[in-house]
Amino acid sequence: MRKPAKSVAKNRGDPAKRSNTRATSVAADDDTEITALNFKPAKLTPEMAAYFDVCKEKVGFVPNVLKAFAFDMTKLEAFIAYRNDLMQGESGLSKLEREMIAAAVSAQNRCYYCITAHGAAVRYLSGDPALGELVVMNYRAARLNKRQRAMLDFAVKLTAEAWLIEESDRKRLRKVGFKDRDIWDIAAVAAFYNMTNRLASATDMRPNSQYHAQAR
Amino acid sequence: MRKPAKSVAKNRGDPAKRSNTRATSVAADDDTEITALNFKPAKLTPEMAAYFDVCKEKVGFVPNVLKAFAFDMTKLEAFIAYRNDLMQGESGLSKLEREMIAAAVSAQNRCYYCITAHGAAVRYLSGDPALGELVVMNYRAARLNKRQRAMLDFAVKLTAEAWLIEESDRKRLRKVGFKDRDIWDIAAVAAFYNMTNRLASATDMRPNSQYHAQAR
Amino acid sequence: MRKPAKSVAKNRGDPAKRSNTRATSVAADDDTEITALNFKPAKLTPEMAAYFDVCKEKVGFVPNVLKAFAFDMTKLEAFIAYRNDLMQGESGLSKLEREMIAAAVSAQNRCYYCITAHGAAVRYLSGDPALGELVVMNYRAARLNKRQRAMLDFAVKLTAEAWLIEESDRKRLRKVGFKDRDIWDIAAVAAFYNMTNRLASATDMRPNSQYHAQAR
Amino acid sequence: MRKPAKSVAKNRGDPAKRSNTRATSVAADDDTEITALNFKPAKLTPEMAAYFDVCKEKVGFVPNVLKAFAFDMTKLEAFIAYRNDLMQGESGLSKLEREMIAAAVSAQNRCYYCITAHGAAVRYLSGDPALGELVVMNYRAARLNKRQRAMLDFAVKLTAEAWLIEESDRKRLRKVGFKDRDIWDIAAVAAFYNMTNRLASATDMRPNSQYHAQAR
Amino acid sequence: MRKPAKSVAKNRGDPAKRSNTRATSVAADDDTEITALNFKPAKLTPEMAAYFDVCKEKVGFVPNVLKAFAFDMTKLEAFIAYRNDLMQGESGLSKLEREMIAAAVSAQNRCYYCITAHGAAVRYLSGDPALGELVVMNYRAARLNKRQRAMLDFAVKLTAEAWLIEESDRKRLRKVGFKDRDIWDIAAVAAFYNMTNRLASATDMRPNSQYHAQAR
Amino acid sequence: MRKPAKSVAKNRGDPAKRSNTRATSVAADDDTEITALNFKPAKLTPEMAAYFDVCKEKVGFVPNVLKAFAFDMTKLEAFIAYRNDLMQGESGLSKLEREMIAAAVSAQNRCYYCITAHGAAVRYLSGDPALGELVVMNYRAARLNKRQRAMLDFAVKLTAEAWLIEESDRKRLRKVGFKDRDIWDIAAVAAFYNMTNRLASATDMRPNSQYHAQAR
16 A cells, blocks of 8 residues: 555556656655555554564564555454464474475466565575575476475465366375375465465565565 | 264275265265365364354355364464455455355366355355356356456456556456455455465365255 | 347447346247347258257257257258267267266366256266266366276366377276277267357357256 | 278387388378277268268368268268368358368367368468468468458467457457358357367377378 | 568558568569568678578578578677587487477477478478478377487477476486487577577568478 | 586486585585586687686676586587677667566576576666566566566567567567667567577576675
8 A cells, every 4th residue: 555645546557657756765665655556554453563563673674465454454463363373383384394385386476575575585594595596486496305395396286277186196295294284284375375476466566675685 | 174083085095986985974964074184173162163153053054164174273263254354344345246256266266165165155145046157157258247347357367367467457447446445355355265276176175065056 | 149130239249238138038038149149040941840849848948059050951950960979879988978078178168058058967967966066167076986087087188288189198098998989989079069169159159047957 | 990900009009110010001002090099990871982982083082080980970971061061061251261260270279180181271272382381380470361360360269268259359350341140150160170170189180191292 | 671672561560461562572582571670681791691602502592581680790690600500510319300309399389480491391301291290280190209209398398388397307318318418409409499489480580482392 | 517527417316315415516616517417518719718717707707508508619609609799789779678688588487597697687787686586576567667568578478479479569669669670689689598598497507606696
């Protein structure tokens, strides 16, 4: 959502005009024009305001996707609850593995916001900048172990051609050591980023500029 | 999740063997083998137990997707919270329109569970059985008004080729009367069913048999 | 073809206008506007008139595809001759199997007319309404035996990527028990519905409304 | 169908072995191994025998597709009746235009038999060898007039993505002068070759070698 | 590049008008309008003039792609140097095999210029006109030995979905006898024609008419 | 090409084993295992040795693609000659624009080597790290001016569906100010990276690790 007072909807339609003014405002505070949609942010509830403060403290900024949801506190809270349990809750998958799925799915869907954010997360959690690049460019070129390769193959097939997933695909995951409970988590993470990729693409959501240089 | 006592995982792998035994158990109580994954359901919290009772009362049964999530109360609650706000909360889109998006997206993804459930919902909410069929077979053949056609075109493009969505696509929605706030909701509903379609396909989730005959 | 006296061609171009008037006329006698093409029906030959009477008696109505062909008796007769031999003649494939191929091919091609008609036929011939739904939603989710699964895999691959069919595909059919003569029939049925799907899609052919509620 | 006495089915499975023996037999009489399927030809009815004689006289040979159908006289007759009315009957489309559709559709489906036969027909009927090549290589590169270009665009879209055909596609045909009756014929010809392409690909049907040098 | 004096750019935009005038000029000397781009040819260097003379002597004409490059001597020389080493230099692949790759890749990309030129080359080098047709229509229908089949499968997969090539694909080549050095050449030839196909398609390059009748 | 003495071909086949040993050798001198192909480098000619020295001086390293070509001096020289004229020669396109095309084409083809190298070049030449990311993630999300957007649309369409390029595509380029001579260059650059992408993917070519951190 961009600041309501500033009517820039037309500018978004004309990339040529838009780029200059935008460059400036981004330089100023990096929080205008998070999406191409123009509607009023809501007032943060105390819980959400506190959560945003935690983000700033821990990550250095509030991820733009949260600001994009901040027009409606019910939606914002539901999104955060679902996401945090999925990505930070207990699981047979490590946090890095979950971020690798997020990144590979986002790459398949060519989602600018999510490739940026989850590519950074893979670089950060793995401590291996090249791995982050590989997963978002073509995970098949990465030197993955069998477990991680099977995991990403499943996630990307589920992304591109979900209707072709069958028992044989689940068997391949079991063969490299995943439990059925883990398969749920692989599916749930891949499915979730198929959702957020589409929300971001539909609204032209822009990632925080800080991601680009993180963990290089 | 199927009942843990009954080890039928192998049967799932061999469709030929599976079909007979399954036909019987479904006739019995229609709640075994909801997915191809084999792991323990959790005990419902009082809130969730109450919610399941409401489902039985209002719809006649607990949708299998909820039973599938019932292995973990945090996940179940987060899913229900997100879904209910999205599909039943206030919106510039009618409930029928939201179900039309769910059905068209699920058809694009050829998801058996979701086509079944949301095709039934479109039949029921519209009172027009043929409309339900049209939306899940090929929405382009339906006699839709311009608003609904633009809405489904956006949702299906977002499903099939999210990376091609641009300002011109959003403009087309505005031209038929959607506000930016409505565009968020179209995107959010389409995105959400891209998530559930994949969860269902990844786990071979089976719809409640009651959907088939509903609202014909 | 719709009745020539009634110039509704323009209405077809504007779905919004069209829907109301159409709803009424369909309710009246269900035989207007079978296709989006506007040209004169021919007079039925005595043989064809008799055949239409048989249809009414046995099925309750004349399938719209036959009415659509009824502008030219040579074409109508040739179509019926080809179709009836294919679908009702002697074959190593049961009538249900041939209808399953028709339904799966039509689903792959997302053809409203043919999914409607052949989905109904599968429900009717199998006595299993859910099977009809499965075959038109995603046959891969159906609990098919190996023979029927191989048969539909071949038919759908032939539909989607005919140029990739090779000896190995035919071998797989032989391995589950099909004779070479049966392979011809699988191919011939799949090929035929690739024809009718396209005739129906090209002309916006509408199925008889009676199909929707059949054999649920 | 190849000659029943000679059991060559196995050779078809191994291209390396097959090629040599085949080269010889083709040189001998060019009528063995018309398809990869091995089953007995039927005895031609007098009418069909006479029709085959006419072919030999007029074209110099019996097209292999007819020999392939010659295992069953009902099927052979039905195929010939449907095909001949379609391609030689009265129509707003010239015979060349109908062959151009056949060739462009077959190219889209990469069908060796049909590209060979209908490419030759376009070269012959147009007297323009390069036109035959253009239509089977990429009709978009041909210098077509607007009528023929619209006709092939419709036929190829119907072939590749039949589910996307809508009123606007039919309008484009009307705009360049096609009557609704002509649109039926464009659709019927394109649809028919989508059938024969698949029969040929499914059975590995081989074209008569004479086509290659025709009308160069 | 067509002759600069003649401003035919507009005609290129309107195929209907264009075809007549073009037919004449082609008949006249077959070297106008080689591409849809209108800019001045350069003066040939003595080396290039000599090379063009060699072409005329050996092939009977200067391939249009060379004339298309003849607006800049550096580019022309670089193209010829790269191409001649690749296609005529020492290699574990025969010249016919290299042309088969060129033809199959060009067919996958539906490039009129390159299918024409390399189809002719395959016919000529193999002495088997039908082989030339098979490779450009659907190489999978050709009776290739295992080596050549694996070679074309690799080349066509590399053309259509380069990002899916992995070690298993290279292994398959090694298994039929290719050395690693040969794999480089297969890749280099397939890659090169992916370049020329696109240059030809981007500029609507027209093949010399002499190719059509060559080696039939 | 990796160092001939060290037989690591088998390790390449097993990613799990490979990763460890590789990580070490890369850390050591970053020039082993440039491709998955195992064959002897040639001795550099004095000219090529000098060129490699220039690379080291100017870029800090010899791009791995050049080392990969260094098994044959004719091929290496031909590649460098073609590439340098194309990317550094006179043109209506700036060097940044040429690199933007290289990056967008490589992203479409999901080529790890080329996305890495040309993404870095775009970051460096533009002085805008985010632009480099945008072009390789989804150029449609970048705020490009009309000229650059049309240029990349053409290059990416040419990459993905070269056979659909027609006069209307060239017209769109002319409309935003490109001369026919520039259109050649856009096509030539896009075509060239369609070649190198495929060489890199076919051989699993690895980019120099220095690219990753460049110009962030």
